[in-house]
Amino acid sequence: MASRVNSSFTLIPNQKYRRSNRRSSYFSNNLASDSQPLSTLGNFKALPLEIFQIILRYLSVKDISMLSMVSKTISQHIINYISTSSGSKRLLLPDFHNLELPDRKQESAILEYYRSLGLLFKRCTLLLPTKERLKYIHKILAEVSCFKFSGCAAPLQCLGLPCYGMFLQTLTAGWDELECHRVFNFLCELTNLPRKMQTVVCSKPGSARKLELRIRLFCRRVLLDHWTHRSDSAFWLTRILKPWPMVNQARLLYIIFGPVSPQDGQVVWQRMIEGPTDEPSLKGLADAIKLLYDTGTKEWTADDIISLVDELSVVPREWLLENNARLLILSGNNICFTFMASKAVNGRAIELARLIVFLALVCEKELYCMDWAVKMMQKVCKVFSTPVERNNFLQSVANAFACVTMEMLQSVMSGDRDEDDRSFLNLYHLVQAQANFHKEVLSLTVNTLST
Template structure:
């Protein structure tokens, strides 16, 4: 972002006020009656400062924001108003835990308020360099405890960080990457985010549940959620992940977007390892992977994303292959194929064959078209460099179907049932998946021979 020359910004000398609530600050100014700047006040020059501020009480925040663009003098008076107790009470709303905020309209109203406030402060501080803008805005917002990393006792039920995120998104919209780097570094310094992340990625999963939750809520609410353009979301997610080694990136990605409890928001580490995870539990991870794979995520290569996906499948330990397959399907065709092709060229045909079986199982369970799994396998077959490698892979798919079905049958025969009788249901889906998978292969073979 290019700023006008700083010499055009004139600080008006502060005047001593008779009343304690008219606090002076680095950015506030009071105009002398003979000052030529009074001409930029228009009809407001006839009003004492107290009356001018009373008029502001009747204006919506959006209108005050528009008013700040009239002149530098008006902007200075508005900054002074924001710093008064009256302006603070009106503009810095803090009813983030109001039970009524659970309603969509109330919550939307709070978010819109802080979006308007972000625009107001963006315009009022337009002539300041980025570092000074951030310091001033932090000074204004520092009294709001729910905007701090650990300032709220119940962050899961608090709207504060979401409002802070909307405010920052509005403030920084249109800024160039260098300025946004400064914003991120400034936030890291305030929140001590890198040290906190180091703690959770270096600890046993779930051993710091409260800190995991705070990192998840802070990063998502403040840095990731409110962007309109995917390139912006990719930029901020990259800032969070890139400083860390790949294994820590995978752990951090799970903390941010992995399955979480609906009751208290805590990360559920065993969700992907102890049983089948539903689409809703994996959608956040899939969306994040797709965001990084996007061409607008300039700091990531396809190999980076595939390596991250591979590392993710062993966080906190090896996932059930059904969950890995479901995540790949949610990630979309390009990522799924690239991931499978990577295994093919690296000689991991047995893993790949088992993965194909579970892709078919997920298609059967989640009602996807089975011909998708067949066509994906057909496409992967073209990656193998020799007919022998391809034939070994196809034989591996058939052997995997047989072994996995026999394992499921053994589980049923041994009487390892739970209340939902999931062992028998899983065998039922496996048999149907195999039948429908081969049916699509027969359709494909017969259509090509005619």
């Protein structure tokens, strides 16, 4: 007979007991009940928002930037933190003037900081439309007066605009042209830049010196200086220049890249018309011209560049031809030849001959190879379509050497000598230039006959 099981008690199976873990239980319960927020906030879900923001205070900008990529929810919390008064004050360095470290180390450190800050904002606002991104960023940065067009009382000693430029460069790096157009339009609307430019290009040069300086600093430090790729610099320079007629483009180019006073940083308008200038005074202009010519942007043709150089050479009045020649040499062989060929094609052989003389003079003064000037003349000769035109041009070059020599000699003989005998030295260099130029011509002729 089978035995009965007593049903008055319950059998408990053998099992191993484990100690409970409240923390594990808490997170597992949350995972089960609220899996979506946990997947985006992780363990931060257990923390009040205030504690999360306190944690952010102890993280570097680079760490916060990395954290912002974890999820959309965390990114939004970081945006909210930046929007708070304490968050923006902590992230935006307030002082751009009292730099204490030597050898520009602190300057480099601050610029690098704003590069990291730009990357943080780039990542945090990644999912926002461009217009909303710009509005949000402006709302945060508007608290810094040194980021504004005229916000700093001592702009030459201020690192604010370079930091703002570094921030914007990092933010917009990799954006397509349409988005960058929107950025430029946003900045123009924000600063009223077109109206300010209109004021300076329509006024007598030098009549609005402080505004000229502000435009120069804003364009250079915010829009142009921080780009690694020349094509990016050309894009932003094109945005600055293209809305204007050619004559105004030349004025703006001079304001942004022309020579300035070492005392107050203001544009020196008379430098090109009062006497021969030096290479540093022209290098900025030459580099800007090469930038537009060499990058091959569709918005600038070779004719555009030549017209721009032509207009530039009469800003504010006609330059000394020596300064014009120096600019062409610094602008490179292609621009120099294209400019001279344009004169040859348009029947301006006498102007071209005088330009050859001053190219030779600059080569002599700066110890450049004189055979470069001779070869440039030889190359230009081929532009003339007939032997008669070529012979007439060569005769014009010889006559130009004689005429310029007589002009300088008359200046010396009239007693109009500078304290440093500049006129006499100029005449001396011209005579030397003529001798070396003709020596190279003879050498070229002999070599041609012997081959």
